[in-house]
Amino acid sequence: MPELPDLDPVVHGKMRLALLSLLSGVDEAEFTWLREKTGSTDGNLGAHLLKLEDAGYVGMEKKFVARKPVTLYRMTDTGRAALERYIASLKELLGTAL
């Protein structure tokens, strides 16, 4: 029987997977945009983004735009590689399941 691939636990969380997928298509995104797209609460979203940050999958930057504080998130190269590995593992699993 072929060995099943392990899925990265950081990427595997559904919210974190959604966040990485969203960030993969943009240069950077505001916290409020991510909240809008995932329909999450501030606390929940913040916790998941912190986990992704700790893993080095996303980078965070705080700055002022028109005198208002804005928190921007950007996917790192490590995060992109992790998402690609995760997708490859899913495809491999799907191949095994079929």
Place this chain on the structure above:
Amino acid sequence: MDWDGNAVGGSAMNEREIGERIALIESMMREGRRRTEYWGWNFLLWGVAYLIAIGWSSFFPAGRALAWPVTMILAALLTIGIARRRMHNQPRTEKSRGIQAIWTAVGSGIFVFAFPVAFSGHFQAQSFMAAIETLLGVAYVGSGLTLRWTTQIVLGALWWVAAIASCFVRTENGVGIIFLAATFVCMIGFGIYLMIRESRVKAQARAAGVQHA
């Protein structure tokens, strides 16, 4: 599966769960790349601004010199104001930056060209309008090629056809009619078409619950 799902070995997932994950990735990637800002209003705004300027300069000869500068500056200010509001918290993509660069460069170019020519005393209707129409064609085709959007490329080509035609008509009225026709098709018609299309896309997204994945 919940949104907070944690470590799960590959073996624990069944086919349905894997399918769900792939669907989630696809829908979120699509959402990230979606042109979150819609620009149909802007084509309509500029089309109407051209009409106002043409109407003002044709029917109110007293303030003719002010018609184009005032209308164009107001349209530019309105564009900047509305765009700033609508782009609030929207993420940037390489493509969106490219499109913005094209329109900013061409728009600024038109202002830089049009005002000195209009006030220099060397204004010549045929070549002036041909230059404006050529520049608009450049923006349409450039943006259409970036987005791989045939409709916009075709409309850009139409601006160029208008530019060529403007060079060959003999009267200023003829030049005006060509510009009006191109404005109706490429700005007003295109703007309305885009707004209808965008409202359909938004309705579909709402119905599919894309907003909350």
